[in-house]
Amino acid sequence: MEAGPADAVDEYGIPIIPDPTDSAQRKRQAIIDGALAEFLAEGYSAASMDTITSSSGVSKATIYKHFGSKERLFLAVVGGMLPRTYAGLQPCRATLAEAPDLRTALIKLTTGSARALLRPDIMLLRRLVIGEIDRFPQLGQLWYRVSYDMINGPLVEAFTEMNARGTLATPDPALAVQQLVAVTVGVLQRVRTFSPDAVIDDAELTRVVTSGVDLFLAGYAARPAG
Amino acid sequence: MEAGPADAVDEYGIPIIPDPTDSAQRKRQAIIDGALAEFLAEGYSAASMDTITSSSGVSKATIYKHFGSKERLFLAVVGGMLPRTYAGLQPCRATLAEAPDLRTALIKLTTGSARALLRPDIMLLRRLVIGEIDRFPQLGQLWYRVSYDMINGPLVEAFTEMNARGTLATPDPALAVQQLVAVTVGVLQRVRTFSPDAVIDDAELTRVVTSGVDLFLAGYAARPAG
DNA sequence: GTCTATACCAAGATAGAC
DNA sequence: GTCTATCTTGGTATAGAC
Known part of the structure; x- marks a missing residue:
């Protein structure tokens, strides 16, 4: 039973006959929304298809x-969510190499990433994927790939360029990126992973991120001499 | 049916009558072993009491x-496993402040921690706890507490002492510890979390840990001159 | 494509004998 | 304390009408 498409009309009084595919598409989206909520709340095994x-x-x-099946639904829902999770992290990447300071x-950059990745719903999704890695290894690979494409990859390029320019000195840019992420976002993520309700206010976030960046630069900033 | 305690004798031929509590204790341990294996393999919800x-x-x-119940069994088994997991990490702690180099x-120290925490069974336990945090928040608190008592706490003390001695310069020792762990163990743990079968050979482990320690010291080693 | 009704099975937990 | 046998409920998935 759709919400009255049988007698819907447009601004000229012409009946609107919904595209059959349109209805299916909306139902499909409703299923995805309901399934995501249920999976996030209960995990894969305890999630009930009846509830969805x-x-x-x-x-x-x-x-x-x-x-087709509960497994396929889970993969479709969670796998479809991952790219959207990291999609909002694009800015500041190419800007980095040419930043004045x-x-x-x-x-x-790290503050923005931390704010996004520490969001309760993102942390919930992260815990869900980690807990189901053995059952769905694809999701682990996908998470790794998405996070690499959205964060690590661009940063490695930026670091390499800055090495050439002489503004940075990272012998192994790929490792340096992992270290920067670990020492800023990673520190806070570890806390929130085991204590979902831990309070991390703006001051605390800034303090940790700033200290992490300073530590990173102490090791990898280009030295004026020697 | 116990394995022949009815006719067991000691070295003098005296029948050994097993303490009734003893049998119960052995069964209790058998349950714990079977339950741990099942929970690690299937997660909490999909684990079957029949299989156990x-x-x-x-x-x-x-x-x-x-x-009493599946929930209580899970808490007892996993909660009992956590301290044993971190028990083997004690050496090298107080030694740190007086180390010549x-x-x-x-x-x-970090290499030893990494080797232990990256073990497949420990990573499995870690993923299990993370995935069930919402259902069993106690386990998150316990994990945090155990890992703090076994790793972070002693290191904070060591750093504080080294600050006083002038061999280290960490404005915030607690944060410095988190950063050291994140930049060594954490980098490798992140990989293994999402890719359980990722190959990390000794050379790779040493390379990452060494680089992490050097980064840490670049930021916090006491400078000879102000 | 979508619904109602149902088949079929496995789950957690317990009763009662010994 | 321990076992066998069972209760009850909920699960995933499908058959068949429209």
Whole structure:
């Protein structure tokens, strides 16, 4: 039962006949939304297809027509969520190599990443994927690939360029990126991983990120002499 | 059916009558072993009490007499495993402040921690706890507490002492410890978390740990001159 | 494509004998 | 304390009408 598409009309009074595919698409999205909520709340095994059926407002048979099985539904829902999670982290990447003040730029970049990745829903998704790695190794590979493409990859390029320019001195840019991320975002992530409700206010976040960037620069900033 | 305690005798031919509590204790341990294996393999929700019954060799009723419920069994088994996991990391702690070469001592300490914490079974336990944090927040708190007592706490003390001696200069020792761990063990743990089968040979481990320690010392080693 | 109704099975937990 | 046998509920997935 769609919400009254049978008698819907446009601004001229012309009946709107919804594209059949359109209805299916909306139901598909409703299923995805309901499934994501259920999986995040219960994990894979304890998640109930009945609950997803109720919350999405469609019948169970429809879910199975669309996704085939609980496993496929899980992969589709979680796998589809990962790219969207890291999509908002693009800015500041190519800007880095040409930033007037490297320290400020690094702090801004890591602070932004930390804010995004520490969001409760993102941490929930992260815990879910980690807990289901043995059952769904694909998701681990996907997470790794997405986070590499969105964060590590661009930073490695930026570091390499800055090495050439002489503003940075990282013998192993790939490792240096991992270290920068670990010493800023990683420190805070570790806390939130085991204590989801730990309070990390802005002052604390800034303090940790700043200290991490300074440590990084102490090791890798280009030395004026020697 | 115990393994022949009915006719067991000691070295003088005197029948050995097993303490009734002894049998219960052995069964209890068998349950714990079987449960741990099942929980690690399947996670909490998908783990089957029937499977634990089979693998432990006792009846299901006995399990419930001992532990009351699946939840309590899980908490007892996993919670009991955590301290044993970190128990082997004690050496090198107080030794640190008096080590002749700080860099070598730090590399040795972090290498040992990394070797232990990257073990496949420990990583499996870690993933299990992380995935069940929402259902069992106690385990998150316990993990945090145990790892703090075994690693961070002693290191904070050592750093504080070295600050006083002038061999180290960490404005915030607690944060410095987190950074050291993050930049050595943490970098490798992140890889193994999402790619359980990633190959990390000794050369790679040494390379990462050494680089991490050097980065740490670049920031916090006491400078000869102001 | 979508629904209702159901098949089929495995789960956690317990009763009662010994 | 321990076992065998069972209760009850919920799970995933599908058959068949529209």
